[in-house]
């Protein structure tokens with residue numbers, strides 16, 4: 001609860017007075033299904049116990065202010081000016097504040113409300129979601145903002161609409177071309193369950209995980225290698241997928257099956273083919289993982305996680321040596337499956353580990369990083385947790 005207390009304390013010091021309440025939203029880990037979201041495909045993320053909290057107070061002067069433990073400054077805008085804030089005014093907003101103000105902007109547009117009629121508010125954020133670890137601190141701050149402002153502004157928007165507002169903020173206010181997975185996981189998460197999401201229809205099924213009953217824990221190995229999805233490889237991979245879909249004459253790579261791959265090989269250059277093969281086989285693995293979880297349970301998904309990592313390392317080429325080292329060390333120390341999670345180029349790996357091997361995995365990863373001359377990783381377990389809500 002300390003992040004919640006910190007948000008309230010920050011509210012006191014930056015704004016004064018008492019907040020109306022706190023709202024919070026979780027980060028997420030992706031069990032399987034990487035880069036499939038923006039290809040209209042399937043993903044299987046779950047919300048984690050790490051959360052971003054916002055303490056919110058109403059103001060009656062039409063001003064919206066945001067503050068975070070990340071920054072000494074309070075950022076202020078007139079609510080009436082929110083509709084024109086993005087994308088044009090992006091450069092005038094501090095980078096971190098583009099997340100919450102981007103959500104405010106997207107909510108105003110999605111609701112069709114006249115911004116001038118909406119109440120002002122003070123929002124103070126604090127979080128215990130590791131930043132840049134591939135656990136989506138970005139979706140956590142977006143979803144916390146979305147549930148808080150929706151309630152205070154009395155907007156008639158459902159959870160999927162709030163997830164879409166978060167994604168729009170990330171795409172158009174921040175400028176990161178990410179898919180809808182993170183926001184859906186943060187909005188829809190359930191205790192002990194993952195969210196099986198069809199990113200085309202946005203239909204979401206709750207899939208029981210049962211890790212504890214199976215004697216398994218989900219261990220996160222945060223490499224500390226930071227990534228940025230607003231620049232570089234993420235956008236390149238997205239462009240490759242769009243090129244592949246166009247060359248194959250489909251709306252999105254979701255429409256390509258494993259059986260189509262042989263034909264695709266003849267139509268695409270080698271690099272584009274390997275990018276396509278990752279997406280197509282990863283979609284297949286997500287569906288196989290859901291079948292395994294519904295049938296045999298979590299002990300049966302290890303090989304799918306391992307195959308997913310190999311595909312990201314060799315075909316999609318989004319892994320880094322630290323992530324490969326984390327995965328190999330975890331598997332050698334008793335994990336039944338392991339893979340990098342999140343967009344890649346850094347961040348964290350996850351490992352599914354029998355309870356009695358958790359310490360061995362931690363020791364093995366720490367030793368392997370030291371032997372390779374990498375900075376020590378941060379290692380912790382995560383539990384599938386509930387989605388965004390008023391606390």
Ligand code: ADP
Pocket residue numbers: 052068069070095096097099125126127130131132133134135136137138139141227228229342
């Ligand atoms: P990830 O989502 O993997 O943690 P991103 O680069 O997508 O990494 O998002 C991290 C960015 O989100 C931070 O650099 C910061 O700008 C913003 N952010 C996340 N949480 C907070 C917070 N509590 N306060 C302020 N900004 C935050």
Ligand code: MG
Pocket residue numbers: 136137138139
């Ligand atoms: Mg993010």
